Amino acid sequence: FKAGSKVLDVGTGGGFPGIPLAILFPDTQFHLVDSIGKKIKVVTEVAAALGLKNVKASHLRAEQVNDKFDFVVSRAVTRLIDFYPWIKGKFNKDSKNAIANGILYLKGGDLAEEIAESRLKAELYPLSAYFSEEFFDTKYVVYIPQ
Template sequence: MTDRAALQHRLEQGIATLGLQLPAGAVPRLLDYLDLLVRWNAAYNLTAVRDPAEMVTRHLLDSLAILPYVTGSTLADLGTGPGLPGIVLAIAAPGRAITLVDSNGKKVRFLREAIRSLKLEGVQAVQSRVEDVQGQFDCITARAFATLADMLGWGGHLLAPGGCWLAMKGRRPDDELEALPPGFALASMHSLAVPGLEGERHLAVIRHAGAAAAPAAC
């Protein structure tokens, strides 16, 4: 089995275990993204994960695990790094407008190349601090780049009324939940089983306090 075929097998098995059905062509595009990330990572150190097989698990499948909770027509991925989970979600569920936000110039250059080479429609990369980003979004994703209090303090203004903030965490962040800023509340907490990944993974779904009942996907 070639390296690409082995990676595809690992990815397809993980997608099946997660119970997801992706659009036609999504798996090859995810692998194209992985190829691009591996090439750029050699020169620009975009991620500490070096092994492509580990990248399938720790980057692609970990990002895909939150797909059932993504909702709305607009999404901002804050502290996206090399596009995790934002680019993975753009490939797996195309059709929504996605803004990828990171303050690191080399990572944003990679994001723009990935958007161009993968022909990701409706996706843009913005080099900015989270607190300086403008606009509001139906869904916000953040992959554990700070505490919940800090994330919401910096970027809470970006969450549209009725929207969902999806905070990806390792261990269940009970201590952080006690320090949520005023105006925000935990809507639900989900334990995620990422195929092949050891250790705990949790998704905290946060909404505006007092918001109406969340959509089913939220």
């Protein structure tokens, strides 16, 4: 992410993937949201303990967020057909990064049916190309440009 980018992490849980990304990209603003207050409390404490000034954590559902972002990230919160309506319309119109603004969704399994069902134009990036452990054989980053 280029400096000044804004990223929404939907269903962050314990802060993944938002917290590691915030560490890697200190000049990018991350808004981590989850509908479970206890999880957001932990995320807030972790971000403070790590001194992450680029993290905002909110006890909200994605649909309640009233802001625009360059990217929305998430880790297998739900099927894409259900996820997309939550975040549709939350993207900045102008792209400043090497790829167009969009969704970066961590997901596993056979995704052909799910992607077809969603009718979204998706690109799959297998994590097995970067990690040799068997666990990653069926894991992907699903990129959906906006």
